[in-house]
Amino acid sequence: xxxxxxxxxxxxxxxxxxxxxxxxxxxxxxxxxxxxxxxxxxxxxxxxxxxxxxxxxxxxxxxxxxxxxxxxxxxxxxxxxxxxxxxxxxxxxxxxxxxxxxxxxxxxxxxxxxxxxxxxxxxxxxxxxxxxxxxxxxxxxxxxxxxxxxxxxxxxxxxxxxxxxxxxxxxxxxxxxxxxxxxxxxxxxxxxxxxxxxxxxxxxxxx
Amino acid sequence: xxxxxxxxxxxxxxxxxxxxxxxxxxxxxxxxxxxxxxxxxxxxxxxxxxxxxxxxxxxxxxxxxxxxxxxxxxxxxxxxxxxxxxxxxxxxxxxxxxxxxxxxxxxxxxxxxxxxxxxxxxxxxxxxxxxxxxxxxxxxxxxxxxxxxxxxxxxxxxxxxxxxxxxxxxxxxxxxxxxxxxxxxxxxxxxxxxxxxxxxxxxxxxxxxxxxxxxxxxxxxxxxxxxxxxxxxxxxxxxxxxxxxxxxxxxxxxxxxxxxxxxxxxxxxxxxxxxxxxxxxxxxx
Numbered sequence: 033x034x035x036x037x038x039x040x041x042x043x044x045x046x047x048x049x050x051x052x053x054x055x056x057x058x059x060x061x062x063x064x065x066x067x068x069x070x071x072x073x074x075x076x077x078x079x080x081x082x083x084x085x086x087x088x089x090x091x092x093x094x095x096x097x098x099x100x101x102x103x104x105x106x107x108x109x110x111x112x113x114x115x116x117x118x119x120x121x122x123x124x125x126x127x128x129x130x131x132x133x134x135x136x137x138x139x140x141x142x143x144x145x146x147x148x149x150x151x152x153x154x155x156x157x158x159x160x161x162x163x164x165x166x167x168x169x170x171x172x173x174x175x176x177x178x179x180x181x182x183x184x185x186x187x188x189x190x191x192x193x194x195x196x197x198x199x200x201x202x203x204x205x206x207x208x209x210x211x212x213x214x215x216x217x218x219x220x221x222x223x224x225x226x227x228x229x230x231x232x233x234x235x236x237x238x239x
Numbered sequence: 240x241x242x243x244x245x246x247x248x249x250x251x252x253x254x255x256x257x258x259x260x261x262x263x264x265x266x267x268x269x270x271x272x273x274x275x276x277x278x279x280x281x282x283x284x285x286x287x288x289x290x291x292x293x294x295x296x297x298x299x300x301x302x303x304x305x306x307x308x309x310x311x312x313x314x315x316x317x318x319x320x321x322x323x324x325x326x327x328x329x330x331x332x333x334x335x336x337x338x339x340x341x342x343x344x345x346x347x348x349x350x351x352x353x354x355x356x357x358x359x360x361x362x363x364x365x366x367x368x369x370x371x372x373x374x375x376x377x378x379x380x381x382x383x384x385x386x387x388x389x390x391x392x393x394x395x396x397x398x399x400x401x402x403x404x405x406x407x408x409x410x411x412x413x414x415x416x417x418x419x420x421x422x423x424x425x426x427x428x429x430x431x432x433x434x435x436x437x438x439x440x441x442x443x444x445x446x447x448x449x450x451x452x453x454x455x456x457x458x459x460x461x462x463x464x465x466x467x468x469x470x471x472x473x474x475x476x477x478x479x480x481x482x483x484x485x486x487x488x489x490x491x492x493x494x495x496x497x498x499x500x501x502x503x504x505x506x507x508x509x510x511x512x513x514x515x516x517x518x519x520x521x522x523x524x
Contacts, residue, residue, distance in 0.1 A: 069274060082342070110295050110333045122330050123295035128376040128414055152376070152414035153473065173278040174376060174416035174472060175505035177295040178285035197344030198334045199295075211278065213271050213474065227475050228412055231467040235409050238463050239392075239402060 049211070056101050056146040058166040064214045066221040070170060072210040075188065076103040076149065080127055082200040083192070087143070088135040094191040097202055099143040103170075106132065106150035108199030110177070111187065119187040121205065123177035126151040129169070137161035153215055153224030162218050169216035171223075183210040240322035240368075241329075242519065244300075247370045247509040248292045248331045251283050252524035254443045255420075255481065255506045259283070262418055262471070262478035272476025279471070279504055290331075294416075294505040296374040297332040300354035303441060303510075305367040312358055318517075319356060320349050332372075357434075369441055369510035369523065377415035377503040382407040383432060386495040395495045397456060400425050407499040408464045408480065413473020416503035420444065420482040421460070424498045426490035432498030439484035440502050441510075443524065448485065457483045471504075481506075 052060060054074025064070065077097055079087075093099070110123035129136075129150030137157040139145060146167055148154070151174035162168060172180060186206040193201045215223040251259070263276040286293040302319055306312070326332045327348045334346040336353040348354070384403035386395045391406050393399035404423055411417070422439035424432045448454035461483045470476025481504065490496065510523030 067271065069271065108295060108333070110292060110297075110330055112330045122289075123292040123333070125295050127296065128379060130414060131379075151416065151472065153412070171472065171474075173275050173282070174413075175294040175374075175503055176278050176282040177292055178289060179278050179282045181291070181295075182285070196342075197337065198346065199344070211274075213274070215474070223475070224412065224473060227469060227473055228409075230475070231409055231412070231469045234467045235405055235463075238466065239405070 052147075056103060058146065061146050061166050061168050062218045064168050064217055065219070066214055066217045066223050068214040070212055070214060072103070072149070072170065072212060073208045074103070074206070076105045076205050076207055078105045078107045078109065078201070078203040078205065080106050080108055080200055081131055082196040083202055084132045084135040084139060087139050093143070094202070096189060097191055097204070099139070099145045101144060101146050103147045103149060104139070104145050105205070106148065109181070109184075109203060111190075111198055111203070119190065121181050121184040121187055124181040124184055124205075125175055125177040126172035126180075128152045128174075129154050133158060140165050140167045149210075149212055153222070159216055159220065159222050159225075162216050163220045166218050168214055168218055170212035171215040172210075172212045180210065183207045240318050241325050243368065243370055243509060243511055244322050244326040245290065245329075245331045247372055247507050248297055248326070249286045249290050250509070251293060251506060252508060254445055254524065256283060258444050258481045259418075259504060262481065265477045266471070267476070270476060271474045272470045272478070275471040275474055276478070292331060292333065293507060294374055294503070295333055296376065297335055298372040298374040298507065299378065300332070300348065301371045301373060301437070302354055302356040303369040303371070303438065304356060304358050305361050305365075306358060307362070307364050307366070308360055310360070310366065316356055319354055323348050323354050366513040367510060367523065368513060369508065371437070371440060372507040373437070374416070374503055374505065377419060377501045380407075380411035380415035381433070381436075381498075381500045382410065383429065383499070384497040386497060397452060400497050401456060401460060403497040404460055404483075404499055405463060407501070408467065408469070411501055412469055413471070415501040416505060417469065417473060418471055418478040418481045418504050420502040420506060421480060421484065422500040422502065423483065423485040424496075425485065425487040427488045427496060427498070428494065429496065431488065432496040433500065435486055435488055436498040436500040439486050440500065440506075441508065442484045444482040450487070453485045453487065457485050
């Protein structure tokens, strides 16, 4: 657990969040529960539509990319090339994850992914894969590209830049204190299922 | 023109920010919904200060131009394309335009259909240029209903429209980066229905519909949606929508479409009036 100061609208307040730091072991992942707020620190790899389809079709990860006990981040960042050839990340919020639903379960199974960061939640197959293989879905705040880009401390490398274009490439990022919420845990719980069922009932009462 | 693109990408218009802050106040303290709204609020401030995109998905680039008779549309289009190229180089826009057949991204944001520019002539000598950047996440949860819809028990009347619109809210959950704003068009064809639904998003959030029936429907849907408990990001909570804007256009007797465009909380739209020299004279939002 970590206590830290958060600055909001000029006010400073204390909040409590769980730290999730590299290495992302199965034990740490299984300890997380739906509703937990976490701060992620360590290396994450971005991967979105093109990467998921490519891996699903049997494509191999480029050398240097390892997802075993790792985190895949559904994100197409804005990256600016610096004069010295390095990259600066200037916007990096999550993209909608449900598009990866046909592929994610397989990638969790075959590549040993321990956590998926995204937004909007995922479906039954991902939920089942998280439970079976010990993985969680971490919901970032969609649209919060500046708050989250500030958590990217270093852009270590990029893969498939030419092949897929910048937003769809695999970016290797060092992040620190990246805030997210556990919305699918490794025990078969999904906040998305709960909220959908509840809101469906509430709507039925009002029709 | 570059300044219009920059401001649209990095600043939330005042009318939207006001409603976001009201949503933050409304959420229960200590909930994840409140945490989400706080991060959203902080993000808005940071983007403005750093002059960097509010959201990394800088979206479809949609210009709406009202212009006098004789206005040179070709020159305007060229200027808009140049501004988009330049804004992309400067990082106000992500390299966001992809060839739909080859998957190639040439990194310029200029190509078939990008940017999209809608021209409307008017009798006034003024030129109004509005720009909306609409991200893909919220665009994907837009929906079009053809009434009657038996499953939703939605007939061809305003009650049926209400059922269809609320179904769109339910299905969207948090996937479109809620709390969001709905632009809705009743009527039209499949293309114009969506076109008009998007144009409703050009209205200020605190305006009221001049048609009393539609005004009532807008207020009622906003209230009902916020009682569903979907909340920010779909985490549960009190703020599911920030606003609802509805228009109606005529239809053919055989068709009755309800087209819903969903705009995320990162509601990026700005607008300017241009003077005779083509320079910005006033900001519209």
